[in-house]
Amino acid sequence: MPLFRSPAEKARFANQSIARYNHYPSYSHVECELRSPKAEALKFASEELARQAIDNGKLTVVHEFRATAPEAVPSMVREGGVTYLDDTEGPMANYAVSRYKGESFALPTKISSVASICRRFDINLFKYYLFPQRTTALMLSNELVDLKSVTAPDDIPRLYFAKIVRSERMGKSDQNLRMTYFACHAEVRDFCLKATIAEQREKGIDDGVVQRIVLIWGTVTESGIGLCINRPKWGEFALLPEQYERLLP
Numbered sequence: 001m002p003l004f005r006s007p008a009e010k011a012r013f014a015n016q017s018i019a020r021y022n023h024y025p026s027y028s029h030v031e032c033e034l035r036s037p038k039a040e041a042l043k044f045a046s047e048e049l050a051r052q053a054i055d056n057g058k059l060t061v062v063h064e065f066r067a068t069a070p071e072a073v074p075s076m077v078r079e080g081g082v083t084y085l086d087d088t089e090g091p092m093a094n095y096a097v098s099r100y101k102g103e104s105f106a107l108p109t110k111i112s113s114v115a116s117i118c119r120r121f122d123i124n125l126f127k128y129y130l131f132p133q134r135t136t137a138l139m140l141s142n143e144l145v146d147l148k149s150v151t152a153p154d155d156i157p158r159l160y161f162a163k164i165v166r167s168e169r170m171g172k173s174d175q176n177l178r179m180t181y182f183a184c185h186a187e188v189r190d191f192c193l194k195a196t197i198a199e200q201r202e203k204g205i206d207d208g209v210v211q212r213i214v215l216i217w218g219t220v221t222e223s224g225i226g227l228c229i230n231r232p233k234w235g236e237f238a239l240l241p242e243q244y245e246r247l248l249p
Helices: 047-055 114-119 197-202 242-247
Strands: 003-006 020-023 059-065 088-095 105-112 128-130 144-146 154-169 177-182 191-196 213-223 226-230 237-239
Touching (some): 047 059, 059 088, 191 197, 191 213
Parallel strands (some): 059 105, 059 128
Antiparallel strands (some): 088 105, 154 213, 177 191, 213 226, 213 237
16 A cells, blocks of 8 residues: 555644645655645745744744754653654744745744654654755655765755665774765765764664664765765754654655
8 A cells, every 4th residue: 555644643733734645755656646746845925824834833944953962861762772852942033935035034943853853753744844054945755865866975965864784883982983874876885874883872873773764964975985974963863763664765
């Protein structure tokens, strides 16, 4: 069955929209007369409407991803020692989300983490996000980039999803690098995430974690004869919970 229900077990989303059925991205090539057209950038006629969209959970404006780990409390730690953190309030900022050319609105923002996106991924996948360095708000499903499609460095930060094929320690100290390698395009020799052993352990990534999906916000750079995402901030990568992996191709 090429469909899934979102949210999986509730009648409505948090904003009271009725639950719906969606196609898996891996079936995007299959013709279906019931499929909705691709979502466009979210625009608003007034600042009040834009703020209402934020209040009802339809839109999230991300000022930045958290740079460092917060002081963990027991309620933030889940199975496997992985730390999750709810978004915190960011500054007010002007964004061009108006339908009218040249007009911008002052909107409240969030200081977020990729982990918070992963935490309710089945719902967040169909929310609109205005990410850092973006000028348009797009549905998360349209922002996600399959890392296997990348063949060259890219200095524009994007939200990638990638499947782990192996992970290796580069030393004994927790401050040494861990190189976590992903399934990548046939034209790319290898593609890895470079972060310390301690940073990746906190996200649940160690030697034995394979075939799991990671979401990473960052730029793509060269790494030897391959490619990498180098030293992302604390809030810029996270393991996707296994129950949501079916939602990605």
